[in-house]
Amino acid sequence: MKKSAFLLPVLFVIGALGLSSIFIVDEREKALVLQFGRIVAIKEDPGLAFKLPVIQEVVRYDDRILSIDVEPLEVTPLDDRRLVVDAFARYRIVDVNQFRQAVGTGGEMAAENRLDGILRAELRGVLGNVSSNDILSSDRAALMLRIRNGAISEAESLGIEVVDVRLKRTDLPAENLDATFERMRAEREREATDERARGNEAAQRVRAQADRTVVELVSEANKTSEIIRGEADARRNNIFASAFGEDPEFFEFYRSLTAYERALQGNNSTMVLSPDSEFFNYLKSDQGAVAGQ
The missing domain is CATH 3.30.479.30 (Band 7 domain)
Incomplete structure (x- = not known):
């Protein structure tokens, strides 16, 4: 009885010392074995590991990110x-x-x-x-x-x-937001002003070019029209001259009728002419100008 009573505490102490010498290293961690604060072993692989009981301790560190x-x-x-x-x-x-x-x-x-x-x-x-x-x-x-x-x-x-x-x-920073927004707004307004100025300059160039083109086109059209008008007048005069040469009497009669048409209009209320005026040669005689000779 006395011997068994003595062995039980001894076995308990031995068991406790044995258990305290065993530790488990998890796969998510690394462990250091320290003896009086000095590193004596590094345990990085998962599983069972051993240390000296009491005088050694285990420090664990996370091996994850x-x-x-x-x-x-x-x-x-x-x-x-x-x-x-x-x-x-x-x-x-x-x-x-x-x-x-x-x-x-x-x-x-x-x-x-x-x-x-x-x-x-x-x-x-x-x-x-x-x-x-x-x-x-x-x-x-x-x-x-x-x-x-x-x-x-x-x-x-x-x-x-x-x-x-x-x-x-x-x-x-909160205190800089307003100032920054104002500076950004000022920069954007300056850029917009520059863009408008460049646009106005381009528009003026386009308008000036268009005005110049209009003047050139009108001048060219006037020049062409004057040439055509001059050529038409020349042809008309040639026709008149040719007609006068063919029949002077008829030409004179035609010119007299044209003069009557222009002179005797509805808004002329009074005309004072000499009775023997050559203006009425073709009205006084059916012989026309011959009657006045």
Whole structure:
């Protein structure tokens, strides 16, 4: 009885020590075995592992891709238009030994604080060397790649690999919105004024060219009409001359009738002529001009 009573506590202690020397490494994590704060073993493969009870301890770190939100920060691009940038990054612990040496007992919280400082410095450095239009355009993908590449080299000392960096929002500070909108409106109005001025100038050129074309066409038409009129008058005079040569008496009779038609109109109330005037030669005799001889 006394012997069995003594063995039970001993077996219990041995069992407890045996169990405390065994630990399980999950596939989603990596583990360090520490002895008096010094790393004595690194366990990266999932499964059972062993340690010395009491004098050794196990520290576990997440092996998955983790995310960190960067606190919104204000940057000043090359065109001095201040922007408030909201970003986040994804990272992974790739070297737990170096990670432990870099952050100590602070763990992931201490690492994220240091990584936040690295990301903020890279954001200011990259976005401060481009214009705000580049930040707000489709070129943001190239800028994010530059920020990530810069953060990768800085985070190597922490045993961390920066997987990706993304800009969630890029806004103007609230106090700058009104001034920015006014400046944008003024720029658009100036561009509209320039466009109207260029349009008016082009319209004036078109009108001047059209007026010149009209003058040239009218002048050419007048010139052509005068030529045609002159040729017609010449032909008419030739016809009259030819007719006069063929029958002078008939030509004189025709001219007299034309004179009567023009002189004896309804609005002429009185005509005072000498009775023997040659104007009435063809009215006084059926012989015409012969009667006056």
